Amino acid sequence: MPLDHRYRRLLLAYPRAYRRERGSEILGLLLDSAPPGRTRPTVREAADLIRGGLRCRLGRPASRTVGVWAALTALICGLFTASLAARLAWETSRPQPDRAEFTAVFTEAFPGHRLGDDVSTAPALFVYYNHPLRLSQWRGILLGDGGEYQEGSASGLTSGPMPVDQDRALATAVQRLEADGWQVYGPTSTVLQTCAAARCERTDEPVETTLVARRGDTVVRATFEDPDTYGSYLEVELQRATPPAVLPAAVLAGVVVGALAWLVFGWVSRRTQGRRGVPLLLGGVLVLWWAPALLAAPSLAGHHLDEPHPSWHPLWEWLGQPTLSLFLLVGLACSATLLAIALAPRREPRPLTVKPG
Template sequence: MSLAHQYRRLLLAYPRAYRRERGPEILGLLLDSAPPGRTRPTLREAADLVRGGLRCRLGRPASRTVGVWAVLTALICGLFTAALAARLAWETSRPQPDRAEFTAVFTEAFPGHRLSDDVSTAPALFVYYNQPLRLSQWRGLVLGDGGEYQEGSASGSASGPMPTPPDRTLTTAVRRLEADGWQVSEPTSTVLRTCDAASCRQAGEPVETVLVARRGDTVLRATFNDPDTYGSYLSVEVQRTTPPAVVPAAALAGLVGGALAWLAFGWASRRTDGRRGVPLLLGITLVLWWTPAVLATPSLVGHHLDEPHPSWHPLWEWLGQPALSLFFLVGLAGAATLSTIALVPRREPHPLTLSPG
């Protein structure tokens, strides 16, 4: 392949219309600058052309901030695409544990403890108020209750008095779980603030101890509580971990989504250059998309640091979705409006014209 041909391939980073107008000129400069005997572009040249082409795709050559806006757009769109792919890849998971599986795990970990009859199981991998999500529930999902959409689980609690002291119950559970192949994390204890009065502090606040263990694609979370406050001294939850397909699917979709968003941003940016209100609308859209992520991420980081998580919370929860899906949807309307403005035909910017000096 000739050097000129290789340079032409690198020039594909530039938009087609720009290549048509300036391609021969840039190619001429590249060939003029190449020392004799060069057979292929240097890495520095290639990186420079790709960078120049990606910048050129954004249009607005005099703007110093368009690149920042493009990065913010591509990043959040990539994350949304990755979250969608992650949700789809979750379908490769086994169903959430049923009553029989839950009972077997409970009995295995807590022998001698009586499981109450009200074991609840999840009818779907992800549930909304412990029911499969239905289209008719969109109003609740969008208007404030989106946080109720979460991974389903089988859960239940012990009934009656604790047959052994708490420390012994915990030690026995850890020993038995490890013997049965569970990876058990160090139990964590938190003092719960149930009231602010001085008398409460004197009496001693209840302590919550959490034991988390994982075996294969299943996670067990046992919480030891004050029975006077919570009705049971032990509640147990068993659910599936993130399936192996989720991370690669999300990473791939994120890259593709981000790249497509960059191209779409560039297309819209070039076609809306000089149109009033477009930067403001883009700013509003990005604020609506980024705000839920900025609010959700620190809180989830804190949550993850507080207790062991063999399986991370799903990506969409880190993006504040669907808890703040109203923000996302209004932002989507903003993006659709921007695309519509870009689609409206306009007079093409003046091609590079020569004028006598």
């Protein structure tokens, strides 16, 4: 391929209007500067042309921060789309465990322990107050109760007195689960703060011990609790692990939409250059979209460090969704306003006319 064709391909990084106006001039300069016999651009030339073209697409040449704004917009749009793709990919999972599967795992891991009659099963992969999500529940989702939208599970409590001490029950569970092919994660203990008075001794607080194991696409979580506080000494939960399709679907969707969001940002930036209020509106969109993620991510990171998680919390929870979904919707409304401003025809200034005499 001739050198000029390769340069023309790199010039596609620039906006079309800019290429029409100055593309031939830039191409001529590049060809005149190339030594005889060169057949392709150097790496440095290619990087400079791409970087310059992408910066040119953002417009606002006097702004030093427009690149940061574009990157933040592209990243958060990519993350939101990745979380949506992850949720759709979750549909490749098997249904949540039923009562028979839960009872079999409980009997396998905790022989001699009596399971109560109230075994709860999930009617869907993800539930809202243990019910499938319905459109009629939108008010609760938007007004701060979205955290109740979570992965379903089958769960049950023990009844009656504890047949053996907790250490022996834990050791037996670990031994039996590992023998049956489960990957067992070390038990973790948490001291529960049930007394807020200054005179309370930490040693008097109840201790909660959790055992987590995974086999295939199933995760079991067993929690030994204080029977005086909860009425049962053991709660067992069984649910599906994240399907393999979730990660590639999220990465692909996030990268593609993130790149498109960057291009759209550049187009809107060029179309709205010089219009009042646009930077303030864009700043509002970024605050509304980034604030929930910045609030949720540190909390979830600490939660993951405190106890084993063979299956991570879904991506949308790291973005503060749907708990703070009202922020997302208001941000979408503001971004739609920005698009409308960009689509509106621009008024060209009328030429001044000088009257004779």
